[in-house]
Amino acid sequence: MTSATHTADHHDEHHDHGPAKGLSRWLFTTNHKDIGTLYLLFSLTMFFVGGAMALVIRAELGMPGLQFVHPDFYNQMVTMHALIMIFGAVMPAFVGLANWMVPLMVGACDMALPRMNNWSFWILPVAFGLLLSTFFLGGAPAGGWTMYPPLVLQTGDAFPLLIFSVHLMGISSIMGAINIIVTIMNMRAPGMTLLKMPLFVWTWLITAYLLIAVMPVLAGAVTMLLTDQFFGTSFFRAAGGGDPVMFQHIFWFFGHPEVYIMILPAFGIVSEIIPTFSRKPLFGYDSMVYATASIAFLSFIVWAHHMFTVGMPLTGQLFFMFSTMLIAVPTGVKVFNWTATMWKGAMTFETPMLFALAFLFLFTIGGFSGLMLAIVPADFQYHDSYFVVAHFHYVLVPGAIFAIIAGAYYWLPKWTGHMYNETLGKWHFWLTTIFVNLTFFPMHFVGLAGMQRRVPDYPVVFADFNFIATVGAFGFGLSQLLFIVVVVQCIRGGKKATAEVWDNPHGLEWTVPSPAPYHTFDEPPEVGDLAEIGPLKGT
Amino acid sequence: MADAHAQDKYYVPHGSKWPFVGTVAFLFMMGGVSAWLNGSDLGQWFMLVGVAIMVYMLFGWFGTVIDESENGIYNNQVDRSFRTGMSWFIFSEVMFFAAFFGALFYARSFVLPWLDGQGNNFFTNLLLWTGFESEWPSNGPAGVGGDYEVMGPLGLPLINTIILLTSSVTVTIAHHAIAEGKRAIVLAFLGLTVLLGFIFVFLQAEEYIHAYTEMNLTLETGIYGSTFFMLTGFHGMHVTLGAIILLVVWIRVLRGHFTPTSHFAFEAGAWYWHFVDVVWLGLYIFVYWL
Amino acid sequence: MKRLIALFLTGVAGVAHADWDVNMPVGVTEISKEVYDLHMLIFWVCVVIAVVVFGAMIYALINHRKSVGAVPAKDMVHSTRAEIVWTIIPVVILVAMAVPAAETLVKMEDTRNPDVTIKATAYQWKWHYEYLDQEIDFYSNLDADSNAARQLGSGIDPESVPHYLLNVDNPVVVPVGAKIRVLLTSNDVLHAWWIPEFAVKKDAIPGFINEIWFRAEEVGTFRGVCAELCGQDHGFMPIVVEVRPAEEFATWVAANQAEGDEQQRLADAVN
């Protein structure tokens, strides 16, 4: 087994010097660990900004009647909250984790295209800078994150900035995805065959393909909005032979794969954590890989389940209902395999495991509500109600966000070289889990009872549940401040972490010291039989 | 050029300012265009500054890469990374065009028939667009943009098709030549390819002028004008870009940068060229012909 | 934190004496009842699956933990049999759910031979209704009381307004037991016409007409909302349908046809 202590190397000495000093280290860096850190910090910031907006939303919805904000500002909050959370918090968090972990997991010295890696990141602050600047240009976009025309065409000066910031996010994601694909395809250490790759690497590989396939389509869709607005094209105008619904088709052709882009890497993280703390290899590795691939494939042929109420031909509605329901099958395979991994294991419950377990339960609940939404006649009742809001927050918050937090706790010691404060971690977990359910579970009820989405005010019968949700949201928000504390503490110091950190975990990342040196795997390691690494040792 | 195998290690540059320069360029470009579209004259100047910075970045970035490659710092693995990267970049471009082709097909095979009362849209036609009959090309039930002439497949478009097809033959000849190290032939045929590329763009411009001045066929001409100009327009931009890439490659051939074994930049340019070529075939068939 | 807990307790207290509005209304049409049954069917299916899956997880969490001395079965790495079983069973369940769903859907889409046809055109932010055969047409806006109370910082307690945000000046009136077809379109942006008790929801799209139908089996007043984001007052353009006995409907028609154009002028004046 190679360790990361790297051999001095005369004919490219640059490998031997550490990080540059000062700001230029971060502006010009080509180091996957630096860039990963940048991504993660950016994502955390955006999570708080988007969360602050969510708190404005919840505050206004705390009781019936308008207390704090004007309806149009409310819509700005909803729109920006979603755009920031999806493109600013969740996606960069996953790319950050990929930057940090994929090279370590496949035994590569760095990402394959280091300069482009830097570019992918630094485009993001510009994109969100432009997007947020619209608050000072007479109001942010308020047409919902789905940007449906004709409403979105009523956006004021914010409109072009919305379009171009989406373009920039697209460019960033595409370059990031290309980089990840190339790294996985071309930088694996000898012996690291495809079917030996950790599942996090697999899920990211497939996610990257999804990204490259759909981000350009989103770019095309918003470009059509731009030309409809400024250059008199008629893509989405019936008078000229276009159709507003056509935008929805193009948008959701991007949009549905997008939601799996936000969950597949989460599946990957959970598939790393559960085996470690069950002290048992992942059950059904191969079928996990195939399940991920089939989910990705299916995600291209289900998009219109977001549009059942637009008046599609009957055949269309039936097709998209069936294809959507099918996705439950591979996802189920994953859930069952995770369960089987815990089965007859020897589990311990450190914070990463706790978050992974909460993911297992709560994501599945979100999946169930998703399945209910797929049933067209019922969706006529659910659609654009809070039942949908409940569904996607269950898959996104205790789904994607929990997985990201779990991953952060799992790899923090590897990044910082210190153990985080386990007690605070547990507090963070329990508070977060209690409040997240308090926030989003009542939304199922008000949704079924007939409360529609995207409204700042509602009939009084919905008052009680909305109040509970608001309390939950503030509790949830405050609990996240604990996370900041834990992370900062862990960076500052704490119990030294060993190379393995956990009880005999699986994967190359645990063969390098903690904190991982600035340059790892300068000489690619020999990955013989995987049994040499991790819990399979000796079996 | 130095032997690509001189390096056994994967080259990882330490720190580079170019990507960040590119980021700044984006800030000026996107911010500028937005301001411009919102009616601020300052906007266009910001945009131009952005473009200037972007050009500076491209020279700097590619300059560095070329130097590194010339100094034989890249091994085959790096070369493979570039190839894989380039192919997936091209794939993302394909998907971008797919969005617009999708719009074209959707409008033709669903929207227009619906406006004419087919499917579950009997009343759409009866009450909103009385008497409208679906056909293609169409500028919609309200005849947005007024009467127009259709851009047929013959004449300029046909010539352009021939030009582009020829150019992709010439580039292939150049490709074989470079593999056999016959520099003169490479220069001749690659030069020819670039020339054809620019001629194509020139004729395309002619066609647009004709459409606007004589045929009253414009971006405003309903869904037909929209899809026609957006598809051919984006394609035209890609041809221009591709031609510029090949021009740069041509200069590098002149400088003797490539060897029969190592000429990735050339191949990347060639791939890109074949890609715009294939897109054009799709255009010719679905936009001009059918 | 104390204040939060206090707040929370009051919240719970609130729920305690709330009328528990936690589920989809059964509704008053044959279709809405079918939809409700469908909804409950999927719900219970999911509950059962949840019990099984979560049950297994919880069992493992309790018995297969290190602290109770469990030893990991490291060689338990896969089982093709298991994989096949837990692929097939979900497929079967899904097919079983898809069949009744498809049947109901087919019924919902059949808008042929209605008794009354109403064209509903959405505006930012109100509805305009035209009874195509009766030559009646009128605008329907949020009622004045709600409108006053919903203003930012109005100081009016919503509780004091009857049917806050669910009341309009001119409701749609239809005969009981008749098949009503609604032709939906929009004058500006997307909107959606939703009455939970009828289980109908369809988008109103500018330039296109969508059709829905319902046959109310009970007289009464049924309230719905605009269910597609349409701008700042999306939450303030409710829909109210009064289902009346046939003869009452007839008199209503007569009355309104008389002052039809009068009504129109008023409406225009208001808007």
Ligand code: HEA
């Ligand atoms: C991470 C993001 C994520 C994920 C993973 C999912 C997963 C799923 N989603 Fe969701 N969805 C969203 C994010 C996501 N969704 C968002 C953001 C929206 C709203 C967008 C907007 O309008 O703003 C949305 C909206 C949405 C709609 C549109 C609702 C409407 O607007 O009317 C529908 C309809 O079909 C749907 C369905 C599904 C289904 C079937 C799944 C499936 O993948 C779930 C599969 C999982 C399970 C089923 C649970 C585990 C399985 C088992 C235990 C096996 C056994 C189970 C059975 C056999 C039932 N989703």
Ligand code: HEA
């Ligand atoms: C990954 C995506 C993601 C995430 C993580 C979240 C997180 C949250 N969301 Fe969001 N949400 C969406 C994606 C997401 N949401 C989408 C796509 C929509 C649809 C938009 C649309 O309809 O167009 C939506 C819509 C949406 C609505 C519906 C609005 C409406 O339809 O009218 C609501 C209402 O409660 C809501 C609430 C919340 C809450 C309480 C959280 C909480 O989890 C947030 C947790 C809170 C914090 C993290 C705050 C932490 C910060 C502090 C404590 C300090 C604050 C101060 C400063 C920062 C200075 N969201």
Ligand code: CUA
């Ligand atoms: Cu009209 Cu929402």
Ligand SMILES: [Cu+2]
């Ligand atoms: Cu979806």
